[in-house]
Amino acid sequence: MPSSTGYLIAAVAASIALFFALWWMLIVGGDEAPWVPAGLAASVLLLVMLSAREVVLRRAWTRYLLENSIPKNSARISNDKPHSATKSYSTSMHAAALATIQKQSAEAETASSPDYHLDVFHLCQNYLESTEQALRANNLSPEKRNAVRRGQERVRTLEKYHLLTWARDSSRILTHEAQKRVRVSDKIETANRAVECLDSALKVLPEAPELNESKLAIREFIASVKVAHWVELAERAAFKAHYRRAIDRYKDALFYLERESVKEDVRIAGAERIDREIELLRNRLKLPHKDPE
Incomplete structure (x- = not known):
């Protein structure tokens, strides 16, 4: 991943290039104020590039926290001081990962796409897997084990919530899209995609009544179309x-x-x-x- 400075320079350079390209095209086209639309387009491009990098960096940082929060089982610890430092590092990394998940969970609530909820669900899965490995390693004190388990309880709640939210919102969007389609085959294909979203969630939460009810409603819609x-x-x-x-x-x-x-x-x-x-x-x-x- 490029450095922050390098990426910023590239983003600014791309925006400037876009500005002058549009400015020249508008001048040739006879626009009286070419710098206004050119400036707006360059500003939008710069904002999009900076926002995209922030999202990528946040997700990469979360993955880093999850992947590096567990000490290797093969590592040999020669004395008590390094051993204590390793345990403290593992617990602090898990705490940082938990804080990141909670932050992204809050951001997903205001996001426009249901896929943000799916991203949080996957982060929760990774967190639970890493903490289970840390607990099985049996090198944490009772207090820290309890702290990790409390974190797991919170993450399991978030995991279920975001999976349900993703399945509900995605299937609803696809169903509305299916209703707007003109061709019968397009209606059925789009509605089946909504069913697939619900089926994937039901593999994790087979007893969720809202998922089964939504699936039945979409099946009835498909039947009515046919x-x-x-x-x-x-x-x-x-x-x-x-x-x-x-x-x-x-x-x-x-x-x-x-x-x-x-x-x-x-x-x-x-x-x-x-x-x-x-x-x-x-x-x-x-x-x-x-x-x-």
């Missing part, structure tokens, strides 16, 4: 007096209505309506007129 698609095709065929084709399309709708995850009352009501439409079409076929098909 059934509505075939019902629409059936209605179009019936409008064109293609009654046999319409009956086949209604049967396709019944197939998905029976196969997909749908509430029982919704399934019964939908099946009754489709059966009535099929019966009406069969009666029309019995009328003394030539079937267009």
